[in-house]
Amino acid sequence: MPSPRPFSVHESSSYNAGLHSMPPRQASSKTLPSVKGGRQVRPSGSHQPGSLRNKLRQIKAAFLPSYSKHTATSPARDHSRDKKPIQDSSDQNDNQARPKRAHSLKKRRSTLLMTRPWCALTPMHLPHEPPREPPPVPELPKNLDQTLVSLDPTHGAAARQSVRDLKSGSQAIVRHDSTHDQHQVQPRDSESGVCVSMENCNLGDGQTETSSTVKLDPVQHLPEELASLILSHLSAPDLATSERVSRAWRRLAKDPHLWKNVFVDTFGKALEYDALPAAMGGKGLGKRRQHDQEWKLMYLAREQLSFRWKAGSGTAIYLYGHTDSVYCAQFDEDKVVTGSRDRTVRVWDVKTGRLNKVIGVPSAFARDKERPRQEHTFPGETPGIRVHQQKPQELTRDLYHTPEYYHNASILCLQYDDRILVTGSSDCTLIVWDIKTWMPLRRLERHRAGVLDIAFDKEKIISCSKDGSICVWDRETGALLKRMLGHHGPVNAVQLRGNLIVSASGEGCAKLWRITIDNPGTRYAHAEAKCVRDFWSKDRGLACVEFSEDARYILSGGNDQVIYKFDTSTGELCKTMRGHGSLVRSLYLDGANNRVVSGSYDFSLRVWDFDTGKPTWTFPSWATSWMLSAKSDYRRIVSTNQDGRALIIDFGVGVKDAELLHS
DSSP states (O other): OOOOOOOOOGGGHHHHHSSOOOOOOOOOSSSSOOEEEEEEEEOSSSSOTTTTTHHHHHHHHSOOOOTTTTTOOOOSSSSSSSSOOOOOGGGGGHHHHHSSSOOOHHHHHHHHHHHOOOOOOGGGGGGTTOOOOOOOOOOOOOOHHHHHHHHOTOOOHHHHHHHHHHHTTTGBBBBOOOOTTOOBOOOOTTTTTEEEOOOOOOOSSOOOOSSOOOOOHHHHHOHHHHHHHTTTTTTTTHHHTTTTTTTHHHHHOOOOHHHHHHHHHHGGGGGGGTTSTOOOSSSOOOOOOOOOOOOHHHHHHHHHHHHHHHHHHHEEEEEEOOOSSSEEEEEESSEEEEEESEEEEEEEEETTOEEEEEEEEEHHHHHHSSOOOOOOOOOOOOTTEEEEEEEEEEGGGGGEESSSSOOOSSSEEEEEEEEEEEETTTTSEEEEEETTTTOOEEEEEESSSSSSEEESSSSSSEEEESSEEEEETTTOOOEEEEEEEEOOOEEEEEEETTTTEEEEESSSSSEEEEEEEEEETTTOOOOEEEEEEEEOSSSOEEEEEOOOOTTTEEEEEETTEEEEEEEEETTOOOEEEEEESSEEEEEEEEEETTTEEEETTSSEEEEETTTTTTTEEETTOOOOEEEEEEESSSSEEEEEEEOOOOEEEOOOOOOTTGGOOOO
């Protein structure tokens, strides 16, 4: 019989795979080596070193643990394979001397397969062999009991848990008929969380997980700075609701810094217009440069004021004192300054309506004393408007101030800031006054007709006249820098924003001018002006004009009873506002509150939304004659008319904490 071919380690896997299917071998004339006490025991007859049995013995000794009758635990025996091999007579004595020394090779193979899986003998365990790629993961068999035999319980907690999950029942694997459902649920790995569903998972606090988020109180679990940052993104109603959650939430939600942010975000648009010349009225933002204010109370007061504006619910305060038509007015949070045909400028308390000062001609005091006291008559009642009944004021000599020089004709226009007051008159001149002492500083003369309107900033004073001219004056020196001609009719109104000037004329045209001034405030000052664009009304002349704070839009009104809104960059007509029944005499744009106030010769006062152009409130027949001027701020409307009275409509009377908004 030829000697067998030498065995190679690369053939071990294919050879081992066939061990289960090998037919029972015929008995050989020589017995196989046995294992005793953890070492190999050779039979009396030695084999050739290169024989197949010898190679198998070497592989077993190198990679398999030693087995003995004291240490090895064998599973249930397979009696179908436990038949004694047929032996030769020459070896019978040796076998009788050691009847239980060793099992057959087939028996040992069966024992090893039952105690340790052959799949553990991968190529990486073999000596001097490079690692191979891991075999693909086999699919789970339908019979789970067969799979449990090949799992090694020494591989870790995850493996042991997987075995327990598989033993627990068929819920680990759910299979559906392919004709009804093609989905298959994979077994869970409870250690790593892979393929583990959170449904019906106990969270530890007695509740089961029904959503994908864990809900915690941010005020209780986060630092106060982070919780405050989260609340800073809430609106005012949500922030007020947060105060009712708990005591901790209330303490944090009442933080003045949070309410300051809400207040400034809602009403802080007025901060953008601080640099505007002669801003009208107040801004309603509280004390300047004071951070420890009652921001929540201020917010509530502003909200109440906004509600009253929309409802038209205010208090009317009439100012009596002028003896003729009141053409112009300007006001702040403390005073109202009016100019009249009676050639006087009068200063009033904006809260009480009492007269504080009269500046003008010497005969004003005697004329007022001789004039019979007017009865306090009021126009027809307007829904929502309450009339403040004030007692007649006793006139004394100390109220009247006669300056060194003054206007000798009607005062048609005025404007002031924190330093100066500028007035224009039918006597064709302008007078610059000290606002604190009410003393005249200089008189400006160049126009050939009455001065109809005035605008100024920190460098220049702009005036327009009935003679169709526009004059540019140096504010510090009073020198005439430029005289602009271009209109073919009286220039009724003028407004200023930076280096842009807009003017409105009785010819029905509004013009946009660009002006540059070199060396302002010196004797070398020089100005250049150029007309940029024209804006025409559709019918007849213009009586008033307004400039938006960002100089993007122009408003104008006039004889055709229509208010026009133009785009300054393109010249296009954006919107028209219709509702007045006669000439639109006065316009004022409150950009901080997005309101337009207009007065007309139809005795009415109207409030419009600047963006939409729709009327929000109408005050009809508030006067007994033409309305000549109207201005407003966040709280009040101040208007004048031809019957010699001025009117304050105050929406803040009776509003709690409205005084906190005073600056």
